[in-house]
Amino acid sequence: MSDAPATWRPATEETPLVRRLLIGSVLGILALLLLAPLVAVFVEALRKGWWEAVTSLANPEGLAAIRLTLTVAAIAVPLNAVFGIAAAWFITKYDFRGKALLITLIDLPFSVSPVVVGLCVVLTFGANTWVGGMMVDAGYPIVFALPGIVLASMIVTFPFVARELIPVMVEQGRAEEEAALTLGASGWRTFLTVTLPNIRWALLYGVLLCNARAMGEFGAVAVVSGKIRGQTATMPITIEMLYNEYLSVAAFTLAAVLAFLGFLTLGLKTFLEIRHADALAATRRH
Amino acid sequence: MSRPLIHRSPIPGLGISAGITITLLSLVVLLPIGALLAKGAIAGPERLWTEVNSARIWASLWLSFRLSFLAALFNLVFGVALAWVLARYRFPGRRLIDAAVDLPFALPTAVAGIALTALYAPNGAFGALAKDLGFRIAYIPSGIFIALVFVGLPFVTRTVQPVIDEVEREVEEASATLGASRFHTIRHVVLPMLAPAALTGFALSLARAVGEYGSVIFIAGNLPMKTEIAPLLIVIKLEEFNYEGATAIGIAMLAISFALLLIINAIQVWSRRRIGYV
Numbered sequence: 160m161s162d163a164p165a166t167w168r169p170a171t172e173e174t175p176l177v178r179r180l181l182i183g184s185v186l187g188i189l190a191l192l193l194l195a196p197l198v199a200v201f202v203e204a205l206r207k208g209w210w211e212a213v214t215s216l217a218n219p220e221g222l223a224a225i226r227l228t229l230t231v232a233a234i235a236v237p238l239n240a241v242f243g244i245a246a247a248w249f250i251t252k253y254d255f256r257g258k259a260l261l262i263t264l265i266d267l268p269f270s271v272s273p274v275v276v277g278l279c280v281v282l283t284f285g286a287n288t289w290v291g292g293m294m295v296d297a298g299y300p301i302v303f304a305l306p307g308i309v310l311a312s313m314i315v316t317f318p319f320v321a322r323e324l325i326p327v328m329v330e331q332g333r334a335e336e337e338a339a340l341t342l343g344a345s346g347w348r349t350f351l352t353v354t355l356p357n358i359r360w361a362l363l364y365g366v367l368l369c370n371a372r373a374m375g376e377f378g379a380v381a382v383v384s385g386k387i388r389g390q391t392a393t394m395p396i397t398i399e400m401l402y403n404e405y406l407s408v409a410a411f412t413l414a415a416v417l418a419f420l421g422f423l424t425l426g427l428k429t430f431l432e433i434r435h436a437d438a439l440a441a442t443r444r445h
Numbered sequence: 446m447s448r449p450l451i452h453r454s455p456i457p458g459l460g461i462s463a464g465i466t467i468t469l470l471s472l473v474v475l476l477p478i479g480a481l482l483a484k485g486a487i488a489g490p491e492r493l494w495t496e497v498n499s500a501r502i503w504a505s506l507w508l509s510f511r512l513s514f515l516a517a518l519f520n521l522v523f524g525v526a527l528a529w530v531l532a533r534y535r536f537p538g539r540r541l542i543d544a545a546v547d548l549p550f551a552l553p554t555a556v557a558g559i560a561l562t563a564l565y566a567p568n569g570a571f572g573a574l575a576k577d578l579g580f581r582i583a584y585i586p587s588g589i590f591i592a593l594v595f596v597g598l599p600f601v602t603r604t605v606q607p608v609i610d611e612v613e614r615e616v617e618e619a620s621a622t623l624g625a626s627r628f629h630t631i632r633h634v635v636l637p638m639l640a641p642a643a644l645t646g647f648a649l650s651l652a653r654a655v656g657e658y659g660s661v662i663f664i665a666g667n668l669p670m671k672t673e674i675a676p677l678l679i680v681i682k683l684e685e686f687n688y689e690g691a692t693a694i695g696i697a698m699l700a701i702s703f704a705l706l707l708i709i710n711a712i713q714v715w716s717r718r719r720i721g722y723v
Contacts (some may be wrong), residue, residue: 170621171614171630178534185530186542188523191571192595193548196560199570203563238469245465253459255451261466267474270702272656274676275695279477281683282484282692313473336456346457368550375553377659382680395555395659402559402663411563414556421551428551429544 200418203411215409216416223389224397224413230305231393232373235312239369240362243320247358248350250321251328252336262325268317276314277382280307303385308393311379316369323365324358326440331357360438364431371424375417481699484692496693501669502678506697509675512586513654516593521647524601525639531602532609549598554659561592562663584666589674592661593654600653601646608642641713648709652702 168174173181204212215221246265250258268276284291284301294301301307335357339349355362377395384391392400394413401410432439451459485493496502531543549557565582566572575582582588612635620630658676666672675698682691 170627171617173627181526182530182534182536185523185527189527189542189545192591192598193545195564195571196557196595197548197552199563200556200560203560242465242469242473245462246470248458249462249466252456252462253451253454256448261470264470264474267478270652270706271478272658272676272698272702274658274679275481275656275698276477278679278683278691278695279481282688283477283480285688287688288480310473310477314477317473333456340455340457350458371551375556377553377555378657378676381658382683395553398555398559399663410559414553414559417553417556421548421553421556424551425544425547428547429540 197418200411200414203407204415206411207408211408212412212415215406215412220389220392220397221409221413224392224394225416227305227308227390227392228374228394231309231312232370234309235316235373236366236370239313239316240320240366242317243324243365243369244358244362246321247324247328248354250325252333265321266318268314273315273376273378274382277311277379280311280314280379280383284310302383303387303391305391307383308380308391311383312373312376315376315379316372319369319372320362320365323361323368323440327358327361327438328354330440357438360431360435361440364428364439367424367427367431371421374420481692481695484688485696488689488692492689493693493696496690497697501673502675502694504670505673505675505678506694506701508586508589508673509655510701512589512593513651513657516590516597516654517647517651519590519594520597520601520650521643524598524646524650525605525636525643528602528605528609532606546599546602549596554596554657555663557595558592558660558663561588561595561660565591565664583664584672586672588664588666589661589672592664593657596657596660597650597654600650601643604642604646604649605639608639612638640716644709644712644716648706651705651709655702655705656698 172178216225246261250261281302282288284294284307286292286295286300286302291301299306301310335353336349339353340346344352375395376393377399380393381396381399384393384396386392386396386400388400394417398410398413398417401407401413488496527546531539531546562583563569564571565575565588567576567581567583569583572582582591616634616638617630620634621627625633656676658674658680661674662677665674665677667677675694679691679694679698682688682694
């Protein structure tokens, strides 16, 4: 009598049939939508074998695309990291009016289409604008050149670091910094020895997301790049050009390189979420 | 006595942090978006209206909006189911799948675009299957739908999952004790608690889909009046050096995404008030 029957289940659980159906359908849809495209990238890249895939990238244009993408990320990501730290410090260490508006403005790029972002850059710094025209005359065009691509990438990745740091720094409060300052530490020393160790994992997390998006950005960059081969074509832009020329192996090999970087990002991100959950914002812990 | 603009604080670094924040925010976000709005203001509302008011542009805006809505709706239902499965059930590979949900955020949109096209085009694995069964997926609106579902997939799951973790089992137990069936409990007790988070995810997914470009253009077919999305039209106008036309569509899209966010915010406020928790 005290033994529960074989079919017993707690009243707060679904029946095994419902449970199995739910897990099965969810996993099935995920396989179709997420796993299959990923497999397709690698299958298409290796369709004619490893050698063909590797040699399709080892040409001046392919290497220039990789170099350009790395250059853009190397400029845009550190700038956005500095911005993120400064903005998080400003927002969490002081009380001022208009803080909510400032946070909304920082988040603004997330709700704007990447193509509209590119359009904005063209309208601000294009050759037929005042500043853009002067720069073209001086021999340093902004649009259809590196600065425009960097700016477009910076806009679309602008909120990433700040929005990871702000909740963490709100949770940690100001007491530790105030204690350090009372004990005579300078502002920089307080930041480097008290704040930075507290936010380093959240900072790394934000930088990771920022970097992944900066290297993979397509829409905004497509508008401002001008798509000059070997000069202003980033990796995603080169993928589009190769694909449109039916150079399928080269396009998918480049795509596989980016997909691999995406994997790496996901792996590191998951590692941070599991290993350093306590150092990330509450919404990131699950 | 009015509140001071900024309270005095013993913490140093106000000047440098405020300076960097405001300078970069102005240069990187406010100046470019301001340039778009200024361009629109100079052209004037009438000019903008003539630019937008063409059958081709209305068709593209309607297509973008309609398919984004459908894709976000799919993601709303699927995202809640996925969040439930990940938060409540234990099965082998759960951790891996939990991590894989964020794949659309980590995979560049151009990569997603050509990968989905390779699969769903008539000569791809799934496309060929569909062709044998007598229908098509890619190069018609259903292809755009698939791409938009892909890019918006993680939003609802990621907003709802932490809320499911917070739901107290006692509430469900109380409901069961009072004689409610499991379905009744989920329908009337659990889902209302998840609604605000799910709607937030829906809004984010919708906003992302309306502006999406990279993953869509490969699979869309890009036929005027049929499968041409609004962001693509901006690119086309720019290639024709029609800056006013591009500005007009850009401003229309900005207005649509802000309107969407406002509506969803209002729904959230209403639903929070109705069920009485924040």
